Amino acid sequence: MALISNPAQAAGQNLFLFSENKLLVCAGNQSELPPFEVFERCMHHHFVCDWLYDSDYEYTAARLEKDVPVSSDFCWLPLRSVFAAASPFAFEASRAHALLNWKGGVRFCSHCGNAMKDAEDETARVCVQCTRRVYPSLSPAIIVLVEKEGKLLLAKHSRRNTDIYTCLAGYVEAGETLENCVAREIKEETGIEVTNIRYVTSQSWPFPDQLMVGFRADWKSGDICVQQNEISDARWFSKDALPEIPKPGSLAYMLITGALEERRNRE
Known part of the structure; x- marks a missing residue:
């Protein structure tokens, strides 16, 4: 299915907020993720560099500006620590981080130089001019x-x-x-x-x-x-x-x- 980048359609069971290679988690329980209200506040204050809703796995993920202030209710956890703890959301966090990295690297078409947009039918980026499709790479x-x-x-x-x-x-x-x-x-x-x-x-x-x-x-x-x-x-x-x-x-x-x-x- 497609990645959705319409803020009105942000949804899912989990919210992954990244700053560089760190993930925002609840300070009192590092296996708990922030509620969606935090994403909405980040959008309101223009802290979000890029984001997506992955309908295949029902999560929303966003990359935040460096050094975004957070309340004492939350803390930044190195992403490798998520792997080390065998967190129940480790797979989704890894996928979310990789997709944000990929999306940020394909803003423009390598064939004609025009802007890319999210495909409406699958996880891909499409050139607005020549319709060239680019898929996530490993x-x-x-x-x-x-x-x-x-x-x-x-x-x-x-x-x-x-x-x-x-x-x-x-x-x-x-x-x-x-x-x-x-x-x-x-x-x-x-x-x-x-x-x-x-x-x-x-x-x-x-x-x-x-x-x-x-x-x-x-x-x-x-x-x-x-x-x-x-x-x-x-x-x-x-x-x-x-x-x-x-x-x-x-x-x-x-x-x-x-x-x-x-x-x-x-x-």
């Missing part, structure tokens, strides 16, 4: 935990999250299978080859539009030689002597703790 990426003789391969990135060690990851290139991407990224970033590549789980990561696909793999050959423009350090870590790892809610955290839990079950 950027698939792999993330992989490599093991060797009971140790985990973890790396520090050169440009982000430089205080933690995490799993290797990268975007899928045109023509690649997911397994091809796993092998290529590990070879490029660390110089090693892997075998026994196996799927574990996936996660929507709407920052802005990623679909993370998680794998585990086993070392096959080679010594670590990092790609320095991507990785500042990579090492094999014993499972009982891990460095600081990503926070709960991330797929990297799930892969690492899943491997630890598997080891405990075997012992």
